[in-house]
Structure formats: C-alpha cells, structure tokens
Amino acid sequence: MAERFRAMVIDDEGGKPVGAFRELTLTDLPDHDVLVEVHFSTLNYKDGLAVTGKGRIARRLPMVGGVDLSGIVVESRSPDWKPGDKVVVNGWGLSETEWGGYSRFQRLKPEWLTRLPEAFTLEESMAVGTAGYTAALAVQALEAWGTITGDSREVLVTGAAGGVGSVAIKLLARRGYTVTASTGRPETHDYLSALGAKNFIDRSSLSEKGGALQKERWAGAIDSVGSTTLANVLAQTVQGGAVAACGLAGGADLPATVMPHILRGVALLGIDSVMASHERHDKAWALLAESLDRQQLARMTRHEPLSRLPELAQDIVAGKVRGRVVFDISQ
Numbered sequence: 001m002a003e004r005f006r007a008m009v010i011d012d013e014g015g016k017p018v019g020a021f022r023e024l025t026l027t028d029l030p031d032h033d034v035l036v037e038v039h040f041s042t043l044n045y046k047d048g049l050a051v052t053g054k055g056r057i058a059r060r061l062p063m064v065g066g067v068d069l070s071g072i073v074v075e076s077r078s079p080d081w082k083p084g085d086k087v088v089v090n091g092w093g094l095s096e097t098e099w100g101g102y103s104r105f106q107r108l109k110p111e112w113l114t115r116l117p118e119a120f121t122l123e124e125s126m127a128v129g130t131a132g133y134t135a136a137l138a139v140q141a142l143e144a145w146g147t148i149t150g151d152s153r154e155v156l157v158t159g160a161a162g163g164v165g166s167v168a169i170k171l172l173a174r175r176g177y178t179v180t181a182s183t184g185r186p187e188t189h190d191y192l193s194a195l196g197a198k199n200f201i202d203r204s205s206l207s208e209k210g211g212a213l214q215k216e217r218w219a220g221a222i223d224s225v226g227s228t229t230l231a232n233v234l235a236q237t238v239q240g241g242a243v244a245a246c247g248l249a250g251g252a253d254l255p256a257t258v259m260p261h262i263l264r265g266v267a268l269l270g271i272d273s274v275m276a277s278h279e280r281h282d283k284a285w286a287l288l289a290e291s292l293d294r295q296q297l298a299r300m301t302r303h304e305p306l307s308r309l310p311e312l313a314q315d316i317v318a319g320k321v322r323g324r325v326v327f328d329i330s331q
C-alpha cells in the first residue's frame, strides 16, 4: 500500500474554501470502519463548486473533495464488507461533511457503501456517478407520479448537455418517452439526438420571466437549472403533470407562482440524491442497469487523469463540460 498518496483537499485560503492537491497518509484519514482503495471518481457540478471555491460545499475544513467514488475494500472492521469487495459510494455527505473520493485511499462508514452493481465495471459506475444516479431518481419520481406514461406527450430535460441531463435523456428515450432537450449549446444537438432527444428548444426561451400559466406542453420534466427556467417549465406543464427538480445550474431561486399547482394540479417533485434511502438507491441502480446502454454511456463519457481536476472544475461551473467525466485516481 502506498505510504503517501495524493488527494484533492479543500481548505481555507484567504477566507475562502478552495481545493489544492496535497499528500496524505493513511493516518490522516477518518477513523471509519472500511478502508477502500479508490480506483475511480467523477466530476459533478457540486464538485466544481467545491474545488473552485465558487460554492460553500464543504461544511468543515479541511475536506477531501469528491462526491463519488468506486474502488476495492482493503481492510474492514465491519462484518458486512471484506477485502476484495468492489464498492460504490454516491452521496452520504461526501465532500460536504465527510471526506470524499478524490483520494487514492478513503475510510468510510460501512452503511455508505453499495456493492458494485453487476451490470457495471468500477469505471462505468463512475461514468454514471451522482449525476446519472440523480437522473435515475428523477425518472423514477416522474414514473411514480404516473402522468408521463401511456401517450406520446413530451418530457422536457433542461441542462440537457450536462451530466444529469445527458443520462436523463438516455434513460427516458430508452423507456419509450418522447424527449425534448433544452440546451444553450446548439453544437450538442447531434450528441443529444444520438442519446435519444427528438426535439430541441434553446434554453434562452426558458430563461426570461414568463406568465404564471403558459401554453401546456410538458407531460413531465427533469430540471437541472432552477430559477426562472424552472418557473417557466412549471407554467408550461400540462394538467396533472409533474416536474422533477434536481439542480440549480441557473440559480437557486424560484420566481414562480402557485398557479400551475392549484389550477393545473402540477407537482414539483424534489430530488435529493445525497440522503436517498438504501431502497431508493438500489431501485435507481436497478433502473440504470436496465435502461442505460453501456456503449451509449461510454459515448457520453470522457476519461481524465485526476491532475486535470482543477481545470475541469472551472469548466463544469462555467457550463462547458458535456456529458460525464471519469477520473482515474491512480493518475
């Protein structure tokens, strides 16, 4: 086992939490029961905010960043895990309150670990990552609500070319829904069509303040953008439809009225990937195994050495990353 290893540590720099690479040893790691050798991690919007310091994600410092990790158990004081087990961790406060996946080794609580789903390799599980897992939770929330099934009405995905958006489009298309993609990057239309998007709208058409009730169009929607975009999506959702709200890439505010909810029965379904129960977690991974084609997953994913994290963190916050990024933690 390496005595010293590299990790991305968020720490105070001039009153601001910013990420930088540091060398750690095993004794620096938290005293949790399972030691995992991390093989892969990934880049989510939240990771971008944490590493660049553009968002206060870490709630205590120093904090090892990385919302997600996949790897192999090296030591375990828990009867549930033994050396050699392949595991995945999404959420559970990693990079917020608990040290995360941007480290060659990490010690974790046994209950945060999930056995690697058979359908995926360690690498593919990080191509899915929190973004893909969140997309699956959102699809399940819409299906449970019940109004996107049974006809050819449209389901809208905003922030379409991003991580959550890309996986959401693939999952929805594979499950037979007619998907409309809202993106600010017309150059991604071919990519989004290949994932299964049938129609496109420019994201600027949703970013200006609109009426409280607009022409009904979306049977359901998965929104990564928030703010005025989410308000307009709610105002354009059909009678009885639902919007799964995942993100805030366009802002954390919600300048909306209650009109879509009280006159059209539109539901706003909140999606929280961090503290989703084990049952919901397992169901989401089962949906991913069933509906996410591995070749398509590979096409929406790029592989990068961890050394490129600082640069890519800037890019994802600027909305410049397409699809998913996997980091090989050994590089």
Ligand SMILES: NC(=O)c1ccc[n+]([C@@H]2O[C@H](COP(=O)([O-])OP(=O)(O)OC[C@H]3O[C@@H](n4cnc5c(N)ncnc54)[C@H](OP(=O)(O)O)[C@@H]3O)[C@@H](O)[C@H]2O)c1
Pocket (backbone or CB within 6 Å): 043, 044, 045, 046, 130, 131, 134, 158, 159, 160, 161, 162, 163, 164, 165, 182, 183, 184, 185, 203, 224, 225, 229, 245, 246, 247, 248, 249, 250, 251, 271, 272, 273, 274, 316, 317, 318, 319, 320, 321, 323
């Ligand atoms: N609820 C949860 O548990 C959970 C889990 C994962 C992620 N999230 C949130 O979901 C959001 C998406 O995450 P991600 O990892 O998919 O990020 P991402 O890869 O950066 O995707 C976000 C996309 O939103 C669009 N966008 C960016 N800035 C925008 C702006 N100012 N106005 C309108 N659209 C904008 C861009 O899509 P186009 O270029 O196609 O327009 C961008 O690709 C983030 O806010 C993240 O924090 C929440």
